[in-house]
Amino acid sequence: MMRNSWKKLAGVSLLAAGLAIGGCSSEKEAGGTQAAGGGVSAAAAKGQVSVVVQDRGSVASTEGSYESNRWTKWIKDTGPVDPTFVPVLRSESKKLLNMMFASGSAPDIINETNAAFRNNIYEQKQLLPLDDLLQYMPNYKALMDEYPQLKQVGTKPDGKLYEMGRVNEANPLHILFIRTDWLKELGLEMPKTTEELLQVAQAFADKDPDKNGKRDTYGINISYYSDGAVNELFGIQQEHSWGLQDGKIVRQWDKELAALTFKKQLYEQGAIDRDYISDKDGTKAKQDFLTGKLGIYVNYSVSWFEFTTKDLVTLKGNVPTAVVEPLAYPKSPFGQYTGAIDNPIQMTTVFNANTKNPQAAAEYINFILEPSTTEMLLKGEKGVHWTEGDNGCAVIPDADKWQTEAGYAGGYGLFLSRGTDKCNFVANQFDPGDPVQKEGLDMYLKAKDMYLDPTKEYPGFTLGDHIPGLSSDLDVIRTNTLKEITDIYVKAVVNGKGYSAEQAVKDAKAAWEKAGGQKIIDFMNEWYETNKDTAFLSDDIWTIVEQQKELAK
Numbered sequence: 001m002m003r004n005s006w007k008k009l010a011g012v013s014l015l016a017a018g019l020a021i022g023g024c025s026s027e028k029e030a031g032g033t034q035a036a037g038g039g040v041s042a043a044a045a046k047g048q049v050s051v052v053v054q055d056r057g058s059v060a061s062t063e064g065s066y067e068s069n070r071w072t073k074w075i076k077d078t079g080p081v082d083p084t085f086v087p088v089l090r091s092e093s094k095k096l097l098n099m100m101f102a103s104g105s106a107p108d109i110i111n112e113t114n115a116a117f118r119n120n121i122y123e124q125k126q127l128l129p130l131d132d133l134l135q136y137m138p139n140y141k142a143l144m145d146e147y148p149q150l151k152q153v154g155t156k157p158d159g160k161l162y163e164m165g166r167v168n169e170a171n172p173l174h175i176l177f178i179r180t181d182w183l184k185e186l187g188l189e190m191p192k193t194t195e196e197l198l199q200v201a202q203a204f205a206d207k208d209p210d211k212n213g214k215r216d217t218y219g220i221n222i223s224y225y226s227d228g229a230v231n232e233l234f235g236i237q238q239e240h241s242w243g244l245q246d247g248k249i250v251r252q253w254d255k256e257l258a259a260l261t262f263k264k265q266l267y268e269q270g271a272i273d274r275d276y277i278s279d280k281d282g283t284k285a286k287q288d289f290l291t292g293k294l295g296i297y298v299n300y301s302v303s304w305f306e307f308t309t310k311d312l313v314t315l316k317g318n319v320p321t322a323v324v325e326p327l328a329y330p331k332s333p334f335g336q337y338t339g340a341i342d343n344p345i346q347m348t349t350v351f352n353a354n355t356k357n358p359q360a361a362a363e364y365i366n367f368i369l370e371p372s373t374t375e376m377l378l379k380g381e382k383g384v385h386w387t388e389g390d391n392g393c394a395v396i397p398d399a400d401k402w403q404t405e406a407g408y409a410g411g412y413g414l415f416l417s418r419g420t421d422k423c424n425f426v427a428n429q430f431d432p433g434d435p436v437q438k439e440g441l442d443m444y445l446k447a448k449d450m451y452l453d454p455t456k457e458y459p460g461f462t463l464g465d466h467i468p469g470l471s472s473d474l475d476v477i478r479t480n481t482l483k484e485i486t487d488i489y490v491k492a493v494v495n496g497k498g499y500s501a502e503q504a505v506k507d508a509k510a511a512w513e514k515a516g517g518q519k520i521i522d523f524m525n526e527w528y529e530t531n532k533d534t535a536f537l538s539d540d541i542w543t544i545v546e547q548q549k550e551l552a553k
Contacts, residue, residue, distance in 0.1 A: 046082040047360025050107035051412070052097070055087040058408040071377065071409045079367040081360045085412070093117075101126055101352075108355040109364065111414040113348050118163060119469025121350070122156055128351040128358060129160040136362035139369035140164060143417065149345045149544070153466060153536045164365065165347035167417040169425050170545045171304070172451035174229040174339030176327040177289075177297040182209035184323075194233055194262060194332045197296070201271040204295030210319075218294050219271035221285035222263055225300035232339050234259040234332045237460035239482060242524065244461050249524040251512070253505055255334055260489050261501040267493050277490060286311075292319035296327065305429045308440025326447035329456070337459045338451050344544040345536055346465060348414045368413040377413050378424065380406025393423035395431075419544070422552050452545050458538035461528075466536045468527045474520050481515045484508075 053066050063069045066087035076082060086107045088096050094117045100106040101121060112118060121127055134141045144150045147167050154163035183190065183200070186207050191197040201219025203209075210217055222230050228238030234255045235243065243252040266272045279285055288294040290311060299307065315322050329337050355361050367373055379386050379394045385406045386394040396402045410416055418424040430441035460467075470478055485508040492504035528535075 046080065047357045047363065048084070049081050049109060049355075049357060049360045049364050050084045050086055051109040051364065052107050052111045053085045053087050053411050054090045054093060054111060054414065056090045056408075056411065058411065060404050063405065063408070066411075069408075070405070071412055074376070075367075075373075075412060078373070080363045081367070083364055097121075104354070106352050106354070108352050108357070108361045110350050110352060111348055112350075113346065113414070113465075115347065115465045115467075116469055116475065118347065118350055120472065120475075122162055122469075123471060126353050127162045128353045128355055129162055130154075130164065130351060130362075131161050133351075133358055133362040134161075136359050137366045137369070139366050140415075143167070143369070143420070146420075147345070149536055149540060152534055153345050153347055162350055163347040164349040164415050165345060166415045167419040167544075168342050168344050168346055169419040169548060170344040170452065170541060171342045171426055172339060172447055173301060173342050174232060175299045175302050175447055175451065176229075176329065176339075177299060177324050178327040179204070179209070179295045179322060180325050181321055181323040182295050185209050185211070190327065191330050193330050197233075197330045198262065198265055198269075198271070201266060201296055202269045205269075205271045209295060210292060216293060218273050218288055220266065220296040221276070221279075221282075221288065221294060221298050222266065222272055223276040223279035223285050224282035226282060226285060226298035227263070229298045229300045229339060230263060231256075231259045232337055232459040233329050234262070235334045235337050235457065235459045237464060238340065240460055240464060240467060242461055242467070249461065249521065249528050251517070251521065253509060256489075256508070257501055257505045258333060260492060260504060263489075264493050264501050268496055274494075277494070290314045290318065292322060297324075304426050304444045305440065308443050309430075309436055312440070313436060324443075326443060326450055328450040336456050338453065338456045339459075341452070341458070341463070341541060343463050343465050344419055344541065344548075365415070368416065374413065374416055377409040378416060378418070380409065391423075391428075393428045419548060420551075425548070425552055427552065454542040454545070458541060460538060462535065462537045463541070468524065468531075468535075470520065470523065474523055477516050478520060481512050481517060484511045484515075 055066055059066050059069055064072075066072075067085050072083075072085055084107075093112055094114055097106065097110065097112060097117065098120075101124075106126075110118075110121075118127075130137075150165050150167070151161060154161050154165060156162045178190070178200075180190075182188075182204055186203050186209055188200055188203060189196075191200045197220075204217055204219040206215070208215065208217070220230075225238065231238065236252060236255050236259055241252050241256055242249050243255070244250070267274065273279070273284070273288070276285075282300065285294065285297070289297040292315065312324060315324065329339060349365070351358065351361055368377070375382075380402055382388070385402045386396050389395040422428065426444060427441060430437040430444070432438045432441060469475075488504050488508050488511065492499045492501055
């Protein structure tokens with residue numbers, strides 16, 4: 001169906017929107033087997049550049065492939081360079097890119113959000129400094145001038161700029177949702193402390209809140225990444241346990257003990273699914289929530305529009321009386337924290353040191369960052385995929401069509417910023433005239449006030465992406481001990497009184513010390529002492545949040 005629609009729409013666009021997609025006439029020529037057929041002279045005049053595009057399986061067969069589709073053709077026809085796109089499977093990107101670098105076949109422009117990977121190839125001296133290329137990227141330079149944090153984060157220890165990035169909207173990423181109809185049924189209040197959270201979770205599991213006469217409900221979920229979100233209640237960042245104490249970076253063993261004790265109590269009191277370890281990707285917990293069997297849903301990667309307009313609709317289809325509200329992280333003995341927040345300053349892109357034509361690579365970046373190109377790749381074609389609403393923002397009349405035909409286009413500019421234009425903000429995805437979407441918008445705004453609250457502490461001294469990259473030998477220590485300590489803590493949770501939380505933390509400390517964990521602590525403190533005045537730290541998040549609040553007005 002989409003295939004037929006595109007054929008019709010392509011015809012309309014050529015007639016009605018020729019200026020907007022100025023390359024469409026030549027697109028037909030290039031749309032065959034080879035641009036060289038119709039455009040040899042034009043292509044020859046353009047610089048050549050190869051670009052990694054993350055393969056997320058988002059290109060429908062009707063659209064072609066990541067290498068060749070309407071948007072690659074449009075970019076080739078419209079832009080100043082002749083790019084070759086190299087799709088890299090997202091789930092295996094680190095491994096595949098490492099293989100490419102090892103074999104000398106890595107593309108010129110590397111789009112990869114994994115900070116550890118980028119740091120590793122920097123250490124191997126496989127990245128090209130970008131400072132001298134900014135003259136060919138005035139659009140990115142202007143963005144850096146407006147958001148100096150991009151330069152702050154993209155500059156490596158040798159003082160040169162190697163990484164480019166984007167400005168994202170800072171949004172709550174890890175959220176607790178609670179069934180308030182269950183609270184009302186059981187005569188309970190919203191939990192305000194971790195102790196009260198434990199009591200409410202136990203009551204949801206024990207006291208038959210759905211009144212079906214069975215003990216078939218769960219209080220809360222801790223499977224998969226939900227475990228990390230629960231750690232945040234006690235001030236521990238996912239996969240990192242770094243905190244500041246007396247001006248020094250320390251591993252927070254006391255908080256790890258508190259979080260482990262909490263999870264152990266949940267398990268021993270039957271407040272969670274006792275087979276939670278088998279839920280390898282969080283699907284079981286989500287299904288429990290959608291079918292009305294879970295009272296406190298730890299959503300570890302909330303997509304606000306999808307959750308509020310689809311997941312909650314599914315829940316209410318199964319349980320019409322269900323009432324759900326966001327729940328602020330309850331106060332722990334260490335204070336009250338926010339959950340993880342979408343990284344507002346995210347590095348995405350580096351240049352291969354062996355790039356043959358660095359100027360062409362820079363010109364590609366600059367072209368993608370042209371406002372008209374950015375609009376095309378983020379929204380699709382005006383009049384075909386979107387129209388302009390009363391507030392000046394895009395209105396997408398056919399979401400399925402947009403998703404199929406335009407939803408993947410942004411992948412050709414992974415570094416495109418969505419946090420610099422309020423029309424791209426999450427709130428503008430909702431149609432307040434639609435009752436379901438209005439309810440979703442209200443929930444999103446309420447959660448935003450709860451979680452983007454600078455009076456609460458961020459769990460960690462910075463976001464995970466901005467924790468300094470480790471050298472390869474230290475990274476081996478970190479990776480090995482992360483697995484060993486995770487296994488120790490899981491063993492403590494499920495082994496009941498036979499393995500105490502205190503003993504587990506003692507064993508974890510021993511494993512950490514034996515593996516050489518002190519070397520990582522020494523490195524972290526050396527880095528902090530040198531960079532604390534210029535690094536992107538957790539307080540910097542609130543600066544961006546305030547900027548975006550002003551922008552949203």
